[in-house]
Amino acid sequence: MRRILIIAIPIVAFLAVAPNRLNGYYLNLLYITVLYVGLAYGWNIISGYAGYFSFGQIAFFGIGAYATGLIVVNLQWHWILAALAGGLIACALSVPMGYVMLRLRGPFFAMGMFGLAQTSRVVITAIPATGGGSGLFLPPGSDLRSIYYWTLAVTLGAIALTMWIDRSAFGLRLQALREDEQVAGTLGIDVTLEKIYAFALSALIPGLLGGGYIWFLTYIEPDAAFSPRLDLQSVVMAILGGVGTVWGPLVGGVLMTQIAEALWARFPQIYLMIFGGLLVALLIVLPRGIVPALTSRIRRSV
Amino acid sequence: MVIAQLVVNGVLLGGVLALSALGFNIIFGVMRVVNLAHGDFVVLSAVFCAVVFAQTNLNPLILLPLTGGAGFVLGALVHRYLLHRLPGEIASAEASSLTLTFGLSFLLAGAGLALFGGNYRSVPFLTGAYQLDGLSFPQARLLAFVAALALAVVLGLFLRFTAIGRAIRATSQNVEGALACGIDTDRVRTISFALGTAVATASGTLMSFIYNLNPQMGVLFTINAFAIVVIGGLGSYTGAVIGAIILGLAQSFSSYFAGATLSEAAPYILFILISLLLPSGLLGRRTA
Numbered sequence: 001m002r003r004i005l006i007i008a009i010p011i012v013a014f015l016a017v018a019p020n021r022l023n024g025y026y027l028n029l030l031y032i033t034v035l036y037v038g039l040a041y042g043w044n045i046i047s048g049y050a051g052y053f054s055f056g057q058i059a060f061f062g063i064g065a066y067a068t069g070l071i072v073v074n075l076q077w078h079w080i081l082a083a084l085a086g087g088l089i090a091c092a093l094s095v096p097m098g099y100v101m102l103r104l105r106g107p108f109f110a111m112g113m114f115g116l117a118q119t120s121r122v123v124i125t126a127i128p129a130t131g132g133g134s135g136l137f138l139p140p141g142s143d144l145r146s147i148y149y150w151t152l153a154v155t156l157g158a159i160a161l162t163m164w165i166d167r168s169a170f171g172l173r174l175q176a177l178r179e180d181e182q183v184a185g186t187l188g189i190d191v192t193l194e195k196i197y198a199f200a201l202s203a204l205i206p207g208l209l210g211g212g213y214i215w216f217l218t219y220i221e222p223d224a225a226f227s228p229r230l231d232l233q234s235v236v237m238a239i240l241g242g243v244g245t246v247w248g249p250l251v252g253g254v255l256m257t258q259i260a261e262a263l264w265a266r267f268p269q270i271y272l273m274i275f276g277g278l279l280v281a282l283l284i285v286l287p288r289g290i291v292p293a294l295t296s297r298i299r300r301s302v
Numbered sequence: 303m304v305i306a307q308l309v310v311n312g313v314l315l316g317g318v319l320a321l322s323a324l325g326f327n328i329i330f331g332v333m334r335v336v337n338l339a340h341g342d343f344v345v346l347s348a349v350f351c352a353v354v355f356a357q358t359n360l361n362p363l364i365l366l367p368l369t370g371g372a373g374f375v376l377g378a379l380v381h382r383y384l385l386h387r388l389p390g391e392i393a394s395a396e397a398s399s400l401t402l403t404f405g406l407s408f409l410l411a412g413a414g415l416a417l418f419g420g421n422y423r424s425v426p427f428l429t430g431a432y433q434l435d436g437l438s439f440p441q442a443r444l445l446a447f448v449a450a451l452a453l454a455v456v457l458g459l460f461l462r463f464t465a466i467g468r469a470i471r472a473t474s475q476n477v478e479g480a481l482a483c484g485i486d487t488d489r490v491r492t493i494s495f496a497l498g499t500a501v502a503t504a505s506g507t508l509m510s511f512i513y514n515l516n517p518q519m520g521v522l523f524t525i526n527a528f529a530i531v532v533i534g535g536l537g538s539y540t541g542a543v544i545g546a547i548i549l550g551l552a553q554s555f556s557s558y559f560a561g562a563t564l565s566e567a568a569p570y571i572l573f574i575l576i577s578l579l580l581p582s583g584l585l586g587r588r589t590a
Contacts, residue, residue, distance in 0.1 A: 053397050053400060053401065101574075106336075106400070108532075110404075112574045114521070115525060115569075115570030115571070119571055122564060122566050123567070126563045228521075235404070270412055271412070272415070274412070276408025276409030276410075276412055279404070280402055280405040284387050284388060
């Protein structure tokens with residue numbers, strides 16, 4: 001724990017003062033990095049710890065984003081309160097959704113979640129109040145620095161949450177049901193309840209991040225809020241770093257965002273192709289991810 | 303009368319969807335791999351045929367051996383050099399093959415976008431329709447339906463009566479048993495993946511007659527094939543044909559009764575409902 005603090009305190013201090021030092025481009029990049037790391041942490045709870053691979057957690061990012069936008073436009077709340085409410089709404093909606101979806105397993109759950117994200121996109125497009133396919137424009141109310149601090153706070157919270165899960169009895173219960181759900185059930189774990197807790201946490205984080213993202217875009221439209229690209233990226237980042245580990249999403253997210261931004265700037269046409277190929281290559285070359293590979297090497301050398 | 307016409311449309315659509323689902327089913331049956339790139343193979347082949355048709359006016363049926371053959375080679379390569387090498391360490395072997403085909407799906411969709419652009423394309427030939435008792439049978443759909451059924455029958459005979467077909471069925475029933483009989487199950491897996499992909503690309507050629515497609519729409523066909531196979535029971539071939547007709551009917555009715563926007567979500571909602579309500583399919587076993 002002390003070693004972690006020695007590394008973490010200077011990094012957090014740097015991240016806290018960074019907006020005063022950095023110009024627009026680098027602050028943008030820093031914001032995107034923190035956002036993606038947060039999304040990867042959100043995915044890692046249900047998919048990494050509980051073993052339910054989801055290809056649709058972006059649903060809650062989109063729901064959080066739209067809830068925030070609608071609250072601000074209709075009720076004129078302060079944007080931070082609205083973003084907080086958006087995240088809570090996404091989390092609240094995830095409980096009944098999770099109750100139904102978590103009956104599915106493996107590929108059925110993964111693809112079902114993809115379907116749920118697409119269904120949410122279609123439903124939100126069909127509601128007149130959201131502006132449909134043309135989207136919803138926001139009144140001015142925030143700036144990049146505040147959005148960055150909001151996102152940083154959520155992501156640090158997600159990391160702290162993951163550190164807690166990794167050591168807690170809750171985390172052990174999740175890992176038990178990941179390894180064998182039936183055995184976990186016979187050991188007295190209420191698997192349905194634990195899965196729904198994990199799912200709700202995995203919805204809260206993207207929901208809160210979505211509430212900040214719309215201020216970054218200054219408007220919100222269905223294709224941006226429910227983008228399969230963001231989903232693909234959070235999966236790739238968590239796998240690169242190490243699925244179901246505390247530090248995997250951080251390492252994977254930071255590395256991959258830099259690669260992604262460089263690719264996006266240079267090859268927008270073949271961006272998805274490269275990213276898909278990268279995921280395929282990673283699974284074969286480095287299936288456990290960077291963090292487990294490094295720690296096992298360090299342990300061996302000691 | 304409207305209802306009867308919707309039934310005709312649904313059955314004709316179901317025939318083509320059945321062929322695509324059979325490809326998905328072979329791969330799942332033998333390897334227990336859910337191929338999330340399935341629909342991208344379908345759509346890439348369809349868009350390719352549309353591009354060739356626009357350039358040369360060539361009847362896409364002539365392209366069938368080419369698209370099917372290309373699918374076979376691609377599928378064999380994907381299995382040999384990618385799926386076969388998966389160490390299966392993240393969470394479970396199932397999760398890693400699922401994630402790999404998820405990545406492959408983006409790779410193929412992106413490649414299609416880079417090669418053919420994002421325009422919607424189709425093969426605009428046989429635009430007429432036969433009239434019978436007030437029902438209309440669009441020629442293109444009819445041709446696609448007949449061709450799909452013919453291919454499905456050929457595939458069925460192949461699986462039933464050839465040595466390779468028997469080996470494929472044996473491996474999907476019991477891997478240890480197949481090994482004990484001297485079947486090279488690794489080779490069977492490669493052949494099955496290649497065959498499943500070939501069926502996907504061949505069905506894509508037929509889809510190009512009836513759908514307006516762009517390279518990013520593959521996921522729709524993946525989810526359709528997945529839903530069909532779930533309705534019919536994973537691994538059951540007769541079930542897949544029945545499931546395809548049911549899904550074809552459901553789509554034709556939902557697009558008529560729900561608006562254009564909402565019916566876009568129909569395949570996804572159907573998939574979720576079917577997985578929840580029919581966990582072991584109409585006829586068949588589920589061993590996922």
